[in-house]
Amino acid sequence: MIAIVDYRAGNLTSVKKALDHLGVESTITHDPDVVAKGDKIILPGVGHFSSTSILDECGLRAAILERLDERVPFLGVCVGMQWMFASSEEAPTITGAGLLAGRCERFPANVKSPHVGWNSLICEDHSRLFRGVTSGAFVYFTHSYRAPVVDTTVARSEYGGEFSAAVEKDHLFGVQFHPEKSGRTGMHLLKNFCEL
Amino acid sequence: MLTKRIIACLDVMAGRVVKGVQFQQLRDAGDPAELAAAHGEAGADEVVLLDVTATHENRKTLIDTVRRAARQLFIPFTVGGGIRSLEEAMAVFDAGADKISINSAAIADPSLIASIAARYGSQAVIVAIDAKRVTDWATFSGAVRNDASRGSAKDDGVKFEAYVSGGRKRTGRDAVEWAHEAAERGAGEILLTSMDRDGTGIGFDCELTRAVSETVSIPVIASGGGGNTRTFVEVFERGRADAALAASIFHFGLRHLADLKRELQSAGIPMRWPC
Numbered sequence: 001m002i003a004i005v006d007y008r009a010g011n012l013t014s015v016k017k018a019l020d021h022l023g024v025e026s027t028i029t030h031d032p033d034v035v036a037k038g039d040k041i042i043l044p045g046v047g048h049f050s051s052t053s054i055l056d057e058c059g060l061r062a063a064i065l066e067r068l069d070e071r072v073p074f075l076g077v078c079v080g081m082q083w084m085f086a087s088s089e090e091a092p093t094i095t096g097a098g099l100l101a102g103r104c105e106r107f108p109a110n111v112k113s114p115h116v117g118w119n120s121l122i123c124e125d126h127s128r129l130f131r132g133v134t135s136g137a138f139v140y141f142t143h144s145y146r147a148p149v150v151d152t153t154v155a156r157s158e159y160g161g162e163f164s165a166a167v168e169k170d171h172l173f174g175v176q177f178h179p180e181k182s183g184r185t186g187m188h189l190l191k192n193f194c195e196l
Numbered sequence: 197m198l199t200k201r202i203i204a205c206l207d208v209m210a211g212r213v214v215k216g217v218q219f220q221q222l223r224d225a226g227d228p229a230e231l232a233a234a235h236g237e238a239g240a241d242e243v244v245l246l247d248v249t250a251t252h253e254n255r256k257t258l259i260d261t262v263r264r265a266a267r268q269l270f271i272p273f274t275v276g277g278g279i280r281s282l283e284e285a286m287a288v289f290d291a292g293a294d295k296i297s298i299n300s301a302a303i304a305d306p307s308l309i310a311s312i313a314a315r316y317g318s319q320a321v322i323v324a325i326d327a328k329r330v331t332d333w334a335t336f337s338g339a340v341r342n343d344a345s346r347g348s349a350k351d352d353g354v355k356f357e358a359y360v361s362g363g364r365k366r367t368g369r370d371a372v373e374w375a376h377e378a379a380e381r382g383a384g385e386i387l388l389t390s391m392d393r394d395g396t397g398i399g400f401d402c403e404l405t406r407a408v409s410e411t412v413s414i415p416v417i418a419s420g421g422g423g424n425t426r427t428f429v430e431v432f433e434r435g436r437a438d439a440a441l442a443a444s445i446f447h448f449g450l451r452h453l454a455d456l457k458r459e460l461q462s463a464g465i466p467m468r469w470p471c
Contacts, residue, residue, distance in 0.1 A: 013266075013289075013290065013292055014266075014292065014294060017266065017267065017292065018270060021270070046316070046317045046319055046320065047316070047317035048317065112413050112414065112415060112438070113413060113414075114318065114319055114384060114414065114415075115198065116319065116384070116385060116414075116415045116438070117198050117199060117200075117201050117241070117415070117438065117439070118198070118199045118201065118241055118468040118471075119197065119198045119199065120197055120199075138199065138468040138471060140271065140272060142272075142319040142384070143319070144318075158197060159198055178272075180270065181270065181271055181272050181294060182270070182271075183236070183270055183271050183471060184270075184471075186270060187270060
């Protein structure tokens with residue numbers, strides 16, 4: 001059972017729908033006990049970085065981090081990926097999970113923000129999440145803040161400079177784009193994650 | 197590279213897809229859920245479902261249609277038409293929409309933009325603007341000049357007025373000014389329809405599109421007038437649109453989506469192709 005963590009940030013039904021389509025069992029939950037029992041954890045989220053503070057208030061942060069210590073596969077999507085970093089310029093007082101070093105920043109003023117639409121990926125070959133996906137594949141983004149390119153970056157995208165489209169470190173995965181909204185490529189990535 | 201989007205629009209009335217010319221003469225074009233999936237498969241970058249009647253009685257039908265369409269769709273899915281409150285928006289999101297589009301309700305109560313954005317994020321709120329070139333200056337109350345600092349159309353005399361209620365009611369508001377305000381209030385995108393061009397296939401109103409695109413910092417979806425490949429090239433290049441929306445050209449087999457995207461790519465417009 002995959003636990004889709006509900007922290008009241010945006011719309012979670014699309015992630016659930018995509019997993020249903022793949023025939024993978026999942027549940028949307030804000031209950032730390034349910035998260036603690038998940039074989040895998042997905043932290044979705046569209047919206048503001050500050051909404052991740054709800055994770056702390058509901059005891060979800062502790063539940064997630066405990067599970068991650070047990071090496072349960074984790075996928076952060078959009079704000080969920082940004083939460084894996086130390087912090088974000090969007091809400092400087094909110095602490096991210098700090099699983100990855102770095103701070104998320106706003107797009108430079110010379111490009112329209114938010115970054116909305118289909119952008120191409122530059123993928124690293126060794127990624128488990130991107131197995132079967134090659135550079136040049138398109139995925140759907142919608143975000144105003146971005147994570148820097150770091151040593152755990154496995155896919156980059158370009159918009160007002162390069163940023164992390166995906167990160168991967170052992171059992172930890174994060175994607176800035178929305179795999180559940182990225183057509184066949186997105187479904188392929190979700191399938192890869194589900195099959196880990 | 198960020199690509200330009202081709203968005204397929206399904207105008208829905210009482211659970212069926214319809215399409216008209218200049219907001220009139222509606223024709224039946226099929227089942228919304230089937231057509232949404234077909235467009236996704238054919239390479240549409242997004243699907244928009246617009247409830248063109250948007251009557252209270254049809255609300256349940258719409259929600260059911262949205263739910264059926266969303267089940268098969270793994271690309272961004274927008275629903276609009278008749279959403280008047282946060283509660284109505286929530287019902288549409290619950291049914292599986294990724295974004296909602298609001299028009300008349302946003303004009304009537306602009307704070308609705310912020311209240312939906314606060315709950316679902318700005319990226320989930322599209323403000324739709326139906327704009328028409330002003331020909332009747334005597335009754336255009338919104339004759340506010342766009343100031344030069346925003347880089348929009350200035351003294352060339354061209355003005356666009358925002359209409360509501362499916363194009364039936366004038367607002368007296370300058371469409372470019374309204375787009376600016378909507379963006380300031382937290383809209384994530386502007387869906388800009390030229391009423392003069394809607395359903396004609398003779399080309400988008402590039403002047404209108406550019407005026408809005410240069411005024412706001414959020415993406416602008418151009419709508420109304422899409423026809424041959426050239427019309428799309430023009431709205432992306434001259435109109436500076438981030439996305440273009442089209443309906444009838446796809447529904448009735450007048451043109452295959454894939455052909456359009458391939459041709460646009462050949463013309464140098466960045467496209468998600470192959471997809």
